[in-house]
Amino acid sequence: MSHEGIRILPDDVARKAPGAEKEFSREAIDPQHVRVNQTDGTGVEIVWKDGHTSHWTFAWLRAACPCATCVEEREAEGRAPGEQKPEPKTALPIFKPAVRPNKVNPVGRYAISFDWNDGHTSGIYSWHYLRSVCNCDACHANFSEAPGGPPATA
Numbered sequence: 001m002s003h004e005g006i007r008i009l010p011d012d013v014a015r016k017a018p019g020a021e022k023e024f025s026r027e028a029i030d031p032q033h034v035r036v037n038q039t040d041g042t043g044v045e046i047v048w049k050d051g052h053t054s055h056w057t058f059a060w061l062r063a064a065c066p067c068a069t070c071v072e073e074r075e076a077e078g079r080a081p082g083e084q085k086p087e088p089k090t091a092l093p094i095f096k097p098a099v100r101p102n103k104v105n106p107v108g109r110y111a112i113s114f115d116w117n118d119g120h121t122s123g124i125y126s127w128h129y130l131r132s133v134c135n136c137d138a139c140h141a142n143f144s145e146a147p148g149g150p151p152a153t154a
């Protein structure tokens with residue numbers, strides 16, 4: 001944390017991260033305020049510099065883990081980021097403690113990572129990723145242009 005101000009990257013180099021699916025303004029992926037409600041377990045809230053507010057539960061974030069293993073697993077199972085795994089069918093319900101992080105770690109100035117209470121630690125949640133999976137109604141409306149209902153027959 002001692003090299004503040006030394007990193008000078010031209011904008012177009014810094015912004016062209018491979019795999020960046022969505023274009024956001026600089027303010028849209030720069031958090032003004034990050035609140036991790038670790039104690040009460042309600043999740044993470046970010047107020048972005050463009051005035052937008054995002055909120056995710058810990059369970060959602062765990063199920064949206066961006067590490068390679070979790071991405072592969074979701075793709076194999078056809079789950080969207082944040083979509084919970086289907087409950088295994090067992091005779092007795094297994095007690096599962098609520099998902100929450102034991103620890104939250106800043107990753108440079110561009111991301112955070114969580115030490116989840118299930119032992120998983122490899123996901124790095126970049127601001128860009130988090131903004132692109134914003135859970136609010138307005139962003140959801142943008143994801144799915146087609147409103148629910150059966151597709152019109154041609």
Ligand SMILES: [Zn+2]
Pocket residue numbers: 065066067068069070071120122123
């Ligand atoms: Zn993961």
Ligand SMILES: [Zn+2]
Pocket residue numbers: 052053054134135136137138139140
């Ligand atoms: Zn949103």
